[in-house]
Amino acid sequence: MAKVCEDNLCEEMSEIEKFALLDEVINDYDKKESNLIQILHITQAIFGFLPATVQSFIAEKMDLPISKIGGVVTFYTYFTTEPKGKYIISVCLGTACYVRGGKNIMVKLKELLGIDVGETTEDMKFTLQVVRCMGACSLAPAIRINEKVYKSVNPNKLQQILKQYK
Numbered sequence: 341m342a343k344v345c346e347d348n349l350c351e352e353m354s355e356i357e358k359f360a361l362l363d364e365v366i367n368d369y370d371k372k373e374s375n376l377i378q379i380l381h382i383t384q385a386i387f388g389f390l391p392a393t394v395q396s397f398i399a400e401k402m403d404l405p406i407s408k409i410g411g412v413v414t415f416y417t418y419f420t421t422e423p424k425g426k427y428i429i430s431v432c433l434g435t436a437c438y439v440r441g442g443k444n445i446m447v448k449l450k451e452l453l454g455i456d457v458g459e460t461t462e463d464m465k466f467t468l469q470v471v472r473c474m475g476a477c478s479l480a481p482a483i484r485i486n487e488k489v490y491k492s493v494n495p496n497k498l499q500q501i502l503k504q505y506k
């Protein structure tokens with residue numbers, strides 16, 4: 341079975357190496373349509389996102405129509421066709437966070453980063469997105485940066501939090 345991106349190895353790989361690895365992955369999964377979602381998960385881990393060129397490659401290798409790949413990619417919100425930043429900032433706008441100031445957190449983050457929801461900063465460092473509850477309602481409002489959750493966030497603390505990722 342192909343080894344995929346241990347220790348962030350994929351970030352160091354050239355495009356040619358990434359496609360060679362993807363080829364190996366598709367073969368490991370016997371080119372079966374029933375394995376398509378799993379293959380797409382691994383593909384996104386390799387490339388960071390699923391651009392049209394990568395989708396075409398998978399379609400050709402698996403002998404599937406490109407529309408089949410595109411349909412799966414657009415159906416699952418986990419998949420993205422745009423490159424994302426190194427740090428994904430998820431702002432919770434679930435009920436508890438919303439009523440306790442989640443909206444102000446979002447406004448401040450947009451201002452600090454100069455981007456809108458779904459966008460990525462030019463230096464490819466931060467992507468801003470919305471989530472609906474991350475299980476920290478008692479300490480709302482909450483945000484998450486990659487895997488780390490910040491609770492009881494105050495808009496005035498945001499700059500300091502972001503500094504840790506600069």
Ligand code: FES
Pocket residue numbers: 432433434435436437438472473474475476477480481482
């Ligand atoms: S609503 Fe935000 S953590 Fe639950």
